[in-house]
Amino acid sequence: xxxxxxxxxxxxxxxxxxxxxxxxxxxxxxxxxxxxxxxxxxxxxxxxxxxxxxxxxxxxxxxxxxxxxxxxxxxxxxxxxxxxxxxxxxxxxxxxxxxxxxxxxxxxxxxxxxxxxxxxxxxxxxxxxxxxxxxxxxxxxxxxxxxxxxxxxxxxxxxxxxxxxxxxxxxxxxxxxxxxxxxxxxxxxxxxxxxxxxxxxxxxxxxxxxxxxxxxxxxxxxxxxxxxxxxxxxxxxxxxxxxxxxxxxxxxxxxxxxxxxxxxxxxxxxxxxxxxxxxxxxxxxxxxxxxxxxxxxxxxxxxxxxxxxxxxxxxxxxxxxxxxxxxxxxxxxxxxxxxxxxxxxxxxxxxxxxxxxxxxxxxxxxxxxxxxxxxxxxxxxx
Amino acid sequence: xxxxxxxxxxxxxxxxxxxxxxxxxxxxxxxxxxxxxxxxxxxxxxxxxxxxxxxxxxxxxxxxxxxxxxxxxxxxxxxxxxxxxxxxxxxxxxxxxxxxxxxxxxxxxxxxxxxxxxxxxxxxxxxxxxxxxxxxxxxxxxxxxxxxxxxxxxxxxxxxxxxxxxxxxxxxxxxxxxxxxxxxxxxxxxxxxxxxxxxxxxxxxxxxxxxxxxxxxxxxxxxxxxxxxxxxxxxxxxxxxxxxxxxxxxxxxxxxxxxxxxxxxxxxxxxxxxxxxxxxxxxxxxxxxxxxxxxxxxxxxxxxxxxxxxxxxxxxxxxxxxxxxxxxxxxxxxxxxxxxxxxxxxxxxxxxxxxxxxxxxxxxxxxxxxxxxxxxxxxxxxxxxxxxxxxxxxxxxxxxxxxxxxxxxxxxxxxxxxxxxxxxxxxxxxxxxxxxxxxxxxxxxxxxxxxxxxxxxxxxxxxxxxxxxxxxxxxxxxxxxxxxxx
Numbered sequence: 001x002x003x004x005x006x007x008x009x010x011x012x013x014x015x016x017x018x019x020x021x022x023x024x025x026x027x028x029x030x031x032x033x034x035x036x037x038x039x040x041x042x043x044x045x046x047x048x049x050x051x052x053x054x055x056x057x058x059x060x061x062x063x064x065x066x067x068x069x070x071x072x073x074x075x076x077x078x079x080x081x082x083x084x085x086x087x088x089x090x091x092x093x094x095x096x097x098x099x100x101x102x103x104x105x106x107x108x109x110x111x112x113x114x115x116x117x118x119x120x121x122x123x124x125x126x127x128x129x130x131x132x133x134x135x136x137x138x139x140x141x142x143x144x145x146x147x148x149x150x151x152x153x154x155x156x157x158x159x160x161x162x163x164x165x166x167x168x169x170x171x172x173x174x175x176x177x178x179x180x181x182x183x184x185x186x187x188x189x190x191x192x193x194x195x196x197x198x199x200x201x202x203x204x205x206x207x208x209x210x211x212x213x214x215x216x217x218x219x220x221x222x223x224x225x226x227x228x229x230x231x232x233x234x235x236x237x238x239x240x241x242x243x244x245x246x247x248x249x250x251x252x253x254x255x256x257x258x259x260x261x262x263x264x265x266x267x268x269x270x271x272x273x274x275x276x277x278x279x280x281x282x283x284x285x286x287x288x289x290x291x292x293x294x295x296x297x298x299x300x301x302x303x304x305x306x307x308x309x310x311x312x313x314x315x316x317x318x319x320x321x322x323x324x325x326x327x328x329x330x331x332x333x334x335x336x337x338x339x340x341x342x343x344x345x346x347x348x349x350x351x352x353x354x355x356x357x358x359x360x361x362x363x364x365x366x367x368x369x370x371x372x373x374x375x376x377x378x379x380x381x382x
Numbered sequence: 383x384x385x386x387x388x389x390x391x392x393x394x395x396x397x398x399x400x401x402x403x404x405x406x407x408x409x410x411x412x413x414x415x416x417x418x419x420x421x422x423x424x425x426x427x428x429x430x431x432x433x434x435x436x437x438x439x440x441x442x443x444x445x446x447x448x449x450x451x452x453x454x455x456x457x458x459x460x461x462x463x464x465x466x467x468x469x470x471x472x473x474x475x476x477x478x479x480x481x482x483x484x485x486x487x488x489x490x491x492x493x494x495x496x497x498x499x500x501x502x503x504x505x506x507x508x509x510x511x512x513x514x515x516x517x518x519x520x521x522x523x524x525x526x527x528x529x530x531x532x533x534x535x536x537x538x539x540x541x542x543x544x545x546x547x548x549x550x551x552x553x554x555x556x557x558x559x560x561x562x563x564x565x566x567x568x569x570x571x572x573x574x575x576x577x578x579x580x581x582x583x584x585x586x587x588x589x590x591x592x593x594x595x596x597x598x599x600x601x602x603x604x605x606x607x608x609x610x611x612x613x614x615x616x617x618x619x620x621x622x623x624x625x626x627x628x629x630x631x632x633x634x635x636x637x638x639x640x641x642x643x644x645x646x647x648x649x650x651x652x653x654x655x656x657x658x659x660x661x662x663x664x665x666x667x668x669x670x671x672x673x674x675x676x677x678x679x680x681x682x683x684x685x686x687x688x689x690x691x692x693x694x695x696x697x698x699x700x701x702x703x704x705x706x707x708x709x710x711x712x713x714x715x716x717x718x719x720x721x722x723x724x725x726x727x728x729x730x731x732x733x734x735x736x737x738x739x740x741x742x743x744x745x746x747x748x749x750x751x752x753x754x755x756x757x758x759x760x761x762x763x764x765x766x767x768x769x770x771x772x773x774x775x776x777x778x779x780x781x782x783x784x785x786x787x788x789x790x791x792x793x794x795x796x797x798x799x800x801x802x803x804x805x806x807x808x809x810x811x812x813x814x815x816x817x818x819x820x821x822x823x824x825x826x827x828x829x830x831x832x833x834x835x836x837x838x839x840x841x842x843x844x845x846x847x848x849x850x851x852x853x854x855x856x857x858x859x860x861x862x863x864x865x866x867x868x
Contacts (some may be wrong), residue, residue, distance in 0.1 A: 039395065110606070111616050113792045113807050126617075153782035154803040167805040173812040181855055184811055184861055187845050191863045193751070193802055201804035243789040244531060248573040248603045296599020297576050302606070334622075 002348035017320030025045060032316065033142070033355045034229045034235045034276055036269060037134055037158060039119070040262070040347050042245035043112060043298050046289040046307030050320070053079035057168030057327035059259050061293045065252060065300075070199060071199045075099065079160035079320045088311065094316035096247075097266075097311035098379070100347050102322050104288060106370070110302035112246065115287035119223050123223060124370035125379035133367045134237060137352050138163035140366045141236075147200065148237035151225045159239050166200040166235075168228070169221075218242055222265035226272025226310040229237045231278070239266060245286060249297035278313035281355040281380065285309075291336050292327055305338035308347060314355055354380030387836035388746045396706065396743070396750065397866040398513035400760025401833045404826065405791030406512070415514050415738050417535060419731060422546040424514035427633035428505035428770075433495040434565050435541040439639030442534065445488040447642075452481045492537035496530055497772050498819030502783040504770035507759045515551055518734070520755065521705055523546045523786070525698075526562045527793030528571040531785045534640055540569035555698070556730035558688035560682060561610065563656040564639040572604035572791060575641055579633040579662025584646060585784050585805075588775035600662070605629035607791045613688040615697030620669060627666045631673065631681040634661030701796070702733070709748040709797040715742045748837065748867035751798035754781035756868065757810060761860045764833050765821040781809050811861050818856035826855035830862075839863045 014299070048065060054059050054077055059066045064202050070083030077102065081089050091097035107118040107126070107247050114126035122133030135342025139162060147164040150156055159165045187196040218240075225238045242262060247255050262284065274282055301343050305325075311317070323341040325331050333339040352367065353360035360375035365371075393411035394401045408414035414679035415868060488733070510516045523543040530539040540676050546561040546568075562568055569575040578598040579585050588598045605628035610616045634657045638649030649655035655679040666673045666680060671687065673680050688694055699719035728733040737743055752760065758778060764772075778785050788794045795801075826846045829836045842862040849855035859865060 109616075110622070111610055112790060116617055129621045144420070150803075153780075153806045153809060154800055160799060169782075169805055173777070173809060174816060176808070176811045176815045176857075178427050178817060178848060180811065180857060183845060183849070183854070183858060187842065190841060194807065194863055194866065197804045197852060199464060199804075201808040204804060205808065238529070248601055249576065281734060295601055296578055296580075297573055297601050299573070299601075301602055 005132065005163050027123075027292055031236065031356065032276070032279040033073060033236060033357070034273065034280040034282070034312075035134075035230070035352065035355050036264060036282040036312075037239050037307075038282065039116075039156065039158065039239065039241045039263070040239060040245050040284060040286035041112075041116060041243045041288055042247075042286075043115070043256060043288050043302060044245040044286040044306060045099065045247060046103075046260070046305070047289070047292070048099055049249070049259055049309075050075070050307045051080045051082065052078055052101070052324065053080045055324070055327050057329075063294050063328060064298070065294050066254060068252065071232050075320050078324060079322075082256070084256045085263040085266075087270070088309065090315065091270065091311050096313055096315055096364050097321045098315060098317040100308045100322065100342060100344075101320055102305045102325055102340055103285075103308050103344050103347060104305045107288065108304065110288070112287060112302070117285045118272050119156060119285065119344070120156065122368045122370075129369070131218070132156070132158035133348065134158045134239065135161030135163050135165060135231065136366050137356075137363075138165075139238060140363055141356055146233060146235040147203075148239070149204065149225075149228055149235045150239045150241075151221050151228075152239075152241055156198040156239055156241055159237075162301070164196075166204045166266075167230060168204040168224070168378045173337075186297045190250055190270065210365070217264075218261040219264035220269030223272045241286065247299045247379070248295065248301060249299040251294075251299040259378045262309075265311075270311070280312035281314045281347065281351050282311045283308065283351050285347075289338050289340075292332055292338055295335070303331045303337035305340035308344060310347075310351060310379065314380050316378060319381070321376070332376050334359065342376075343373065345380070348378045349375035350379040387651070387822055389811070390407070391834055391836045393511075394746055395717055395760070395834070396737070399507055399756070400513075400518055402763045402833050403766045403829060403832065405453045407832075407835065415822075416636050418512040418514045419552055419734065420510045422551065424551075426506055428509055429502045429544055432502040432544065433501050433537070434652070435538055436493060436650075436652035437547060438492070438537040438541065439566060439637070441491060442488065442537075443639040443651050445484055449481050449558065450733070451477075452484065471482070472584060473717075479517070486632055487534070491531060492533065495537045496540065496786075500775040500778075501545070501770040501772065503540060503785060504759070504762070504774050505768075508762045508770065510765050513763075518551055518783050519543065519548055519662075521702070522551070522558065522787070523818065524793040525529055525701065526568065527788050527791050528567045528786065529788050531575065531789065532571065534570040541565075542567035543786075547747065554689070555694075555723070555730055556686045558730070559612065559685055559689050562612070563604070564652070566640065566663055568604070569635060569637050570640055572607055573601045574604040574632060575636045577601035577604070577629065577633050577635075577659045581664070582633060583659035584657075585660075585662070600626075600629055600633065601646070602626060602629035605607070605632055609688070610672045610695065611792055613685075613697070614691060614693040615700075618693035618697065624668055627668050628681070630662040630664075630682060631666045631668075631684055634658060634678065635681060636660070637732065645755070668675050674774060675831060689729045690724065695720040697734075699723060702737060703742075704796050705750075706737055707740070707745075712742050715740050718745065719808075736789070736810060746836075748864060751802050752868055753794065753801050753804070754778060754783035754810075755785070757781070757866065760865070760868075761814065761817050764829070764865075765817055765819075765824060767817075777813050778821065781813065782806050805865075808865070811857070814857040814860035815853075817860060818853045821856060822853060824856055826859040829856070832861050833859075834864050839864055 014222035070137050073089045088097055105118050106124045107115045117126040120132050121129035123129040147166045150159050150167040153169045155165055155167050188198045189317055221240050228234050244258055285308040290300035290303040295301050325339040325341050349360055353363045364373050388405050389411045397415050507516050528535050528539045528542050530536045540769050541567050546565040550558040550561050602625055606625045609620050636655050636657050639651030640654050641647040662676055668684050673684055700711050700718045703716050722732050722736045846855045
């Protein structure tokens with residue numbers, strides 16, 4: 001939906017003063033870039049998603065886990081993609097997708113929750129920073145745009161912070177009538193917490209109108225995110241959360257299902273963004289990898305190095321970016337995990353800076369105030 | 383309203399679950415709270431007929447046996463791994479084998495049980511005459527979160543709350559801890575039920591066998607979360623070596639009904655068992671203390687020590703104060719509550735009484751933003767509801783807090799930033815409209831000051847008075863700023 005004077009007026013009537021704030025100015029946002037961050041909560045096993053089949057130590061470490069149902073899709077001489085990800089494979093073949101392997105955030109313990117906090121805040125230790133790196137990215141972008149959006153009912157840490165953010169998830173509830181919504185706006189006018197939230201909710205509601213009805217499967221989330229991002233004056237940054245990656249037991253079937261869902265999100269974003277796909281960067285990352293060896297219950301335990309995915313028309317794809325450390329006993333981190341050789345923050349920085357055409361050296365201190373992070377060059381098309 | 387009104391509102395809304403129009407407000411708020419501890423019924427009428435973990439286990443076991451029979455016929459090795467997680471992949475398969483039909487049937491039965499358990503939880507909370515212990519129940523269920531995501535926990539998550547938490551609310555923390563960690567829901571959720579010591583009798587037998595298909599071994603998931611989430615708290619000074627020592631001590635803890643018989647499980651369905659021949663033998667060292675391997679008591683002795691550890695006292699005190707007082711817990715109060723925990727060997731009643739006695743807990747600012755669960759229960763209580771239906775279970779999902787499905791063993795966050803989000807507020811308005819429409823006879827103008835004595839604001843009173851209909855007035859009451867907080 002394109003914001004016309006007419007719909008802007010309707011919003012102003014509904015939300016009162018909020019519609020007058022500058023960020024709702026309907027001058028077309030000059031930038032075309034779209035950025036989607038997919039958080040894989042629970043620690044995805046990177047070595048099943050993208051299997052280092054060329055490493056002689058891999059098959060013995062993994063046993064049956066190294067042999068998924070279906071034929072792994074070769075990516076290069078060393079790596080093969082899990083067969084549950086055909087859409088991503090097609091993007092890889094079209095040079096619109098890449099994999100980063102043996103990657104990890106600076107976090108080196110094994111708590112999901114602390115690790116996710118580091119992943120999302122961009123800090124070097126858990127709880128050291130109070131806002132998310134994507135929120136700080138919004139503050140660093142030059143133009144006034146629609147707020148970044150979380151495709152969830154609540155806002156994840158990575159998007160929390162001073163820049164305006166909204167959230168939206170498909171609802172199965174009957175819609176409240178407009179008169180009630182208008183009265184609620186009045187009820188919240190004096191409330192410092194609720195008033196701005198309500199304004200954001202009304203804006204997102206306007207943007208989403210004309211949807212296909214309530215759905216909450218991952219593909220539908222991808223489709224919904226695409227719907228927001230495809231609008232010429234819509235938000236430019238979105239976050240999608242996928243849960244369920246903590247595969248301590250019976251990993252083979254569960255992880256295949258998870259990867260299939262992730263693949264569906266990539267596919268839905270590609271299809272739903274249409275011509276905007278050419279300017280899109282999708283980054284999918286997890287809090288840490290999993291143990292190199294299979295455990296006693298057909299799964300893997302909390303580890304260190306893992307894999308991340310990038311896709312989009314703006315991505316210089318068709319390759320696996322990895323300084324592969326090897327899986328021999330002497331090469332493992334703490335005798336158990338894939339040793340990380342790439343800092344996930346340098347991937348985030350390279351992707352974000354390349355996507356929005358911002359100088360990575362300038363952006364580095366904003367996104368990762370811990371200091372010293374250099375963006376990986378060449379992740380994006382020039 | 384008299385001068386005491388804010389204290390009444392705090393007792394009812396911050397410590398309780400919200401007032402009901404058909405119940406008198408307390409006259410002595412503190413005494414009202416204290417007396418509820420003795421009056422609490424762990425198994426009230428609303429929960430009398432909900433499914434039990436034993437019944438869930440029996441159902442699972444029967445399914446396993448039938449699947450095995452099918453597979454033996456087809457000459458295929460039985461492997462539970464093929465049971466896919468909740469939604470998605472399997473649904474679009476065209477032709478279903480008999481085994482898949484059986485699995486799908488089990489999944490359907492478990493989902494139905496989940497809904498029955500969740501409805502029971504809502505009904506118990508909405509009708510309870512002892513809302514303070516109900517709130518404590520919800521607090522501990524979140525502290526010991528089991529997420530209904532895996533097949534087994536879809537049916538079992540609720541039974542942990544009803545069977546392990548409710549009966550142990552007012553003993554010592556160690557009792558609660560042991561009941562929870564030995565419950566089948568926890569043993570299965572954190573993969574303890576099949577963790578086998580490599581040096582145990584079974585582990586050694588498996589190592590001698592040539593085929594690696596039946597590989598057995600250690601799983602450290604439960605041990606890690608016990609230390610990180612349930613007791614000491616992350617960053618409190620334990621190491622990876624401590625986690626592994628606790629994991630070794632825990633080997634042998636399992637439960638009947640869910641585990642293949644091929645590896646020697648003979649326990650009755652749903653019953654906790656110590657499998658001696660799965661247990662890693664030897665003395666273990668945890669936090670510098672040595673624990674000899676004696677008659678299956680090694681891990682329990684470790685847990686009793688963890689339950690009264692000062693780091694545990696501090697971790698629990700921080701969470702309790704965050705829940706009852708403020709998102710940023712006042713350090714002085716955390717110190718006091720933790721000291722009570724240590725001094726009393728983890729007496730929960732002493733800890734709760736210290737909270738009730740804390741002046742910080744009675745500050746008149748409404749510092750806590752209600753979680754979706756809190757808000758829904760208080761709304762249903764506020765309109766005098768007596769029953770729960772599947773729609774309300776679904777509403778919690780829409781509001782962002784599906785019952786027993788936090789998605790991780792850390793449970794839900796307990797701060798406003800997690801819940802006060804744009805879309806989440808809009809959802810509350812949608813739910814409020816529906817709840818209000820079902821209570822057409824209530825007059826929000828008189829109900830408001832009754833539910834929120836002392837905090838009912840002139841702004842809300844004016845909006846309610848001007849509403850277009852009684853139902854709209856009631857919906858506005860339910861989403862008023864003062865009703866969103868406690």
